[in-house]
Amino acid sequence: xxxxxxxxxxxxxxxxxxxxxxxxxxxxxxxxxxxxxxxxxxxxxxxxxxxxxxxxxxxxxxxxxxxxxxxxxxxxxxxxxxxxxxxxxxxxxxxxxxxxxxxxxxxxxxxxxxxxxxxxxxxxxxxxxxxxxxxxxxxxxxxxxx
Numbered sequence: 001x002x003x004x005x006x007x008x009x010x011x012x013x014x015x016x017x018x019x020x021x022x023x024x025x026x027x028x029x030x031x032x033x034x035x036x037x038x039x040x041x042x043x044x045x046x047x048x049x050x051x052x053x054x055x056x057x058x059x060x061x062x063x064x065x066x067x068x069x070x071x072x073x074x075x076x077x078x079x080x081x082x083x084x085x086x087x088x089x090x091x092x093x094x095x096x097x098x099x100x101x102x103x104x105x106x107x108x109x110x111x112x113x114x115x116x117x118x119x120x121x122x123x124x125x126x127x128x129x130x131x132x133x134x135x136x137x138x139x140x141x142x143x144x145x146x
Contacts, residue, residue, distance in 0.1 A: 037087065039131030043112070043121035053084070053134055060086040061129045076139070083135045089124045097124045 038049040040057050049057055056073055063070050064086070073084040094103035096112065100122060104112070112119055124130055 033135050033137035036134040037131055038134050039087075039121065041120040041123075041130075043116045043119045045118065047131070049131065049134075053132060056084045057086075057129060057132055060132060064088065064127060064129055079139055080136055081139055083133075085133045085135075086129045087131045087133060089126055089128045089130050091126060093130065094124060094126065097121050097130060099123055099125075 036047070038047055038053045038057075040049055040054055042048045059073075060070055070086050070088075075082040075084075089097060096104065096108060098104050100106075100109050104122060109122075112122075121130070
């Protein structure tokens with residue numbers, strides 16, 4: 001978001017293409033957790049949600065459609081805790097994830113298609129579930145996040 005604000009959408013697309021995974025990985029190290037952004041409509045195939053995550057995305061879409069407030073979903077396993085939370089679109093998101101030639105400018109769309117030839121992460125409107133954060137950490141770290 002900072003890159004969009006300071007350098008514009010085209011620069012942000014390039015930044016995300018190179019830096020999204022290193023940034024997420026660095027936060028994973030800081031918090032000793034596995035942090036993923038996953039979706040049912042991935043731009044990058046590595047962000048495709050698994051079956052469990054797809055069910056949570058579907059659930060969050062229904063919650064948002066009903067104008068309800070989404071809440072984190074927490075799932076405790078033997079040694080791990082998994083937390084899921086939706087990624088909701090806003091005006092800034094639509095510059096790269098909105099509708100072609102409406103909220104996504106032609107030059108931006110061209111660059112997205114160049115960097116992500118199999119992109120499925122477009123066509124969104126405001127206040128839609130674009131995906132979820134999927135965070136997994138060891139139970140011993142749970143107290144730190146409560």
